[in-house]
Every structure is written in C-alpha cells, then in structure tokens.
Amino acid sequence: MTAPPGPSAPTPPPVPARSPAAGAGPAHEPRREDCPWCGAHRLRTRLRTGDLRRRTPGRFTVDECRDCGHTFQNPRPTDRDPALHHGVPGPGLPDAPRRHRSAARAVRRHCPEPESWLDxxxxxxxxxxxxREVFPYTSFDGLDPTRRVERARAAERVEEAFVGRLTDPHVRTLLRARYDVVSLFHQLELAPDPRAELRAALHVLRPGGHLLLETTDPRSLFAALLGRWWPSYDQPRRPHLLPPANLRAELEAQGCTVLAVDHRAGHLPHDLAGALGTMLSHALPAPGTPRRATPPRHGPRHALLRAAVPLVAAAGAADHALAPLVRRTPFANAYRVLARKDTSAP
Known part of the structure; x- marks a missing residue:
C-alpha cells in the first residue's frame, strides 16, 4: 500500500546552463535518485528519447517510481526556453467545443451558478x-504565461486576462480567494512542481469552491504500445505525469473533497494519429538545415510524406471510432477530476 504523499522532496539546485554555442545541448539538473512525489528510491527508467516535435538538442529520460507510480523527467532540463513547458499545442481535436461543454456540465451538477471562474x-x-454556453451569467477570466490571453480578452472571450503562472507571487496575491471555480486542463504535467501548482489553484479558490482538472494518465496502455511516439509523453515539455491515486490523495491532503474521477470524460482520442503524425514530422529535415542539404520538395521523401497524409486522417478516424470503447479500458490516456475545497481549508 502506497504511503500518503508528503511534502515535496527538496530539489537539488540546478547546475548552470551551458551556452547553446557550446553544441552540447541544454543543461540538466543533477539526476535524482529518489521520487519527487513520495521520496522513494525505487526508480525504473521508462523512456529515453529526444525532442520529436521541435528538435530541442539533447536526450531526455523519463523515470517511474515503483512505489507510487509517479512518472517524471530525470534529470530535468534547465533550459529557460518557456516553450519547454508552455505554448506548444498538441494534436487538434475536432470535437474540442463539445468536450469543453461536457466539462462545464460536469461542474454544473455540483455548482449550478458559479459567479466567477478562472481558466x-x-x-x-x-x-x-x-x-459560456453552459454558464451564460458566469464571469470567466483567463490566466496564461503568453500574451495570447490578452488577445482573448480583446475578442471578449474572457472578462479579465492575466499574464503569468499560478505560482507567481503577484498572481497569488492579486487573485487570492477570488473564484468559485478554477479549471486546469493538462496544466499539471507542464508544471515544474505539480504540488505547488495545486496549492496555488486552491489559494485563488474560495472555500467551498470547485477545482476542475484534466491530466494525462501515465498508466495508459497506449504508453507501452506506442513508446516514445505516444503523444502524451511530449518530451521535454511534460516533466510530470500523475497517476489518479496520487492526485486524489494530494487533493485530500490539501483540504479538498474529491467528487469525481472520470477516465471516460478525460480520454483524448488522438493517440494513433498523434503518434503517426509525429513520426512523419520527425522524418522531415530539422529546422535550420542548410538549404543545399535539404531534399528537394518534389523528391522521393516528400512524395512519400504527401502520400502518407491520408494515413494520418485514417488514424484520426480510427481514434474517434474506437474512443467509446477505449475510454472504458486501461487504454484511456487521461482523466478528469472534480474536487471541492472544504470550507475549513485556508
């Protein structure tokens, strides 16, 4: 039986980043010999890969704790490029608006008329x-580390726009206990410290308010089937993948009541198309390749890639056709959690 997660194990100070000009790739923190979630020393290497989508220099290792199942980068890159953790969209999903409305309706069952909501x-x-189609009278605000949120405010998609991260001191101070609902869709796996991200989310939530989370499940059988091509690994931008039991225990430890954990609603039907698309993208010449070394646009490689486009479309169709079955099996790749902050919580 896994022991309840305690405070985050202290992370060793990062080593200075090497200059990109040195050609050695991004620097890394010292490799950990213990799990950053539970502190256990029983680790196994789950994956070794490069950056398959943007070709950031270097190799990345993903380890798993044999005790609690937490999956994490080890060592973690110290490259300060924010694209390592934010702003890199995953495979597009044509049913995204329907998924968003479904998530909103999951909150409505427990909180019929929230006054304010932070996404x-x-x-x-x-x-x-x-x-807003589900909650026409709710005031929606947005937080994002990029300026995209300001354009969203200009387009009247949100009432207020905040540039930054939940863990930024000025954000925590400004938004303390301000919201009835806080939503984080696939943000915990991007955070350098998921526990700190959860604490910050609860900090801006009013007592009795609701926290809506969606995050990747590292136990998905697609991870074993697709290996480094599994879209949800997305190295090096996802330093942490949390099993449902760990997230539930942490929310309860931070003063929440977990109302629902739902794999069927959380599953994203993109595994096959995402893996195939990444393979094809990886086959293209890397950005910055000298023009003289780049194969002609009408060469055999590009002809092969153009011919493979229908295969990606077919894989996407298969993802969606299989989704009603897959989301009820261990192949489900993500899960949704709805929790209520207890009124006695700080």
Whole structure:
C-alpha cells in the first residue's frame, strides 16, 4: 500500500546552463535518485528519447517510481526556453467545443451558478468561449504565461486576462480567494512542481469552491504500445505525469473533497494519429538545415510524406471510432477530476 504523499522532496539546485554555442545541448539538473512525489528510491527508467516535435538538442529520460507510480523527467532540463513547458499545442481535436461543454456540465451538477471562474493556461480561451454556453451569467477570466490571453480578452472571450503562472507571487496575491471555480486542463504535467501548482489553484479558490482538472494518465496502455511516439509523453515539455491515486490523495491532503474521477470524460482520442503524425514530422529535415542539404520538395521523401497524409486522417478516424470503447479500458490516456475545497481549508 502506497504511503500518503508528503511534502515535496527538496530539489537539488540546478547546475548552470551551458551556452547553446557550446553544441552540447541544454543543461540538466543533477539526476535524482529518489521520487519527487513520495521520496522513494525505487526508480525504473521508462523512456529515453529526444525532442520529436521541435528538435530541442539533447536526450531526455523519463523515470517511474515503483512505489507510487509517479512518472517524471530525470534529470530535468534547465533550459529557460518557456516553450519547454508552455505554448506548444498538441494534436487538434475536432470535437474540442463539445468536450469543453461536457466539462462545464460536469461542474454544473455540483455548482449550478458559479459567479466567477478562472481558466488556467487558457491560451486563446477556447474553453471559456464554449463554457459560456453552459454558464451564460458566469464571469470567466483567463490566466496564461503568453500574451495570447490578452488577445482573448480583446475578442471578449474572457472578462479579465492575466499574464503569468499560478505560482507567481503577484498572481497569488492579486487573485487570492477570488473564484468559485478554477479549471486546469493538462496544466499539471507542464508544471515544474505539480504540488505547488495545486496549492496555488486552491489559494485563488474560495472555500467551498470547485477545482476542475484534466491530466494525462501515465498508466495508459497506449504508453507501452506506442513508446516514445505516444503523444502524451511530449518530451521535454511534460516533466510530470500523475497517476489518479496520487492526485486524489494530494487533493485530500490539501483540504479538498474529491467528487469525481472520470477516465471516460478525460480520454483524448488522438493517440494513433498523434503518434503517426509525429513520426512523419520527425522524418522531415530539422529546422535550420542548410538549404543545399535539404531534399528537394518534389523528391522521393516528400512524395512519400504527401502520400502518407491520408494515413494520418485514417488514424484520426480510427481514434474517434474506437474512443467509446477505449475510454472504458486501461487504454484511456487521461482523466478528469472534480474536487471541492472544504470550507475549513485556508
């Protein structure tokens, strides 16, 4: 039986980043010998890969704790490029508005008329735009580390726009206990410290308010089937993947009542198309390749890639056709959690 997660184990100070000009790739923190979630020393290497989508220099290792199942980058890159953790969209999903409305309705069962709602990592505010159809009288605000949220405010998708991260001191101070609902869709896996991200989310939530989370499930059988091509690994931008039991225990430890954990609603039907698309993208010449070394646009490689486009479309169709079955099996790749902050919580 896994022991309840305690405070985050202290992370060793990062080593200075090497200059990109040195050609050695991004620097890394010292490798950990213990789990950053539970502190256990029983680790196993789950994955070794490069950056398959943007070709950031270097190799990345993903380890798993044999005790609690927490999956994490080890060592973690110290490259300060924010694209490592934010702003890199995943495979597009044609049913995204329907998914957003479904998530909003999950909240409505427990909180019929929220006055204020903060969507974290909102980007262009696609979720608030869709959720407003379910909650027409709710004031939706957006928080994002990029300026996209300001364009979303200009487009009237959110009432107020905040540039930054939940853990930024000025954000915590400004938004303390301000919201009835806080939503984080696939933000915990992007955070350098998921526990700190959860604490910050609860800090801006009013007592009795609701926290809506969606995050990747590292136990998905697609991870074993697709290996490094599994879209949800997305190295090096996802330093942490949390099993449902760990997230539930942490929310309860931070003063929440977990109302629902739902794999069927959380599953994203993109595994096959995402893996195939990444393979094809990886086959293209890397950005910055000298023009003289780049194969002709009408060469055999490009002809092969153009011919493979229908295969990606077919894989996407298969993802969606299989989704009603897959989301009820261990192949489900993500899960949704709805929790209520107890009125006695600080």
């Amino acid at each position: 974290v990592g909102t980007g262009h505010a696609a979720f608030p735009a869709a959720a």
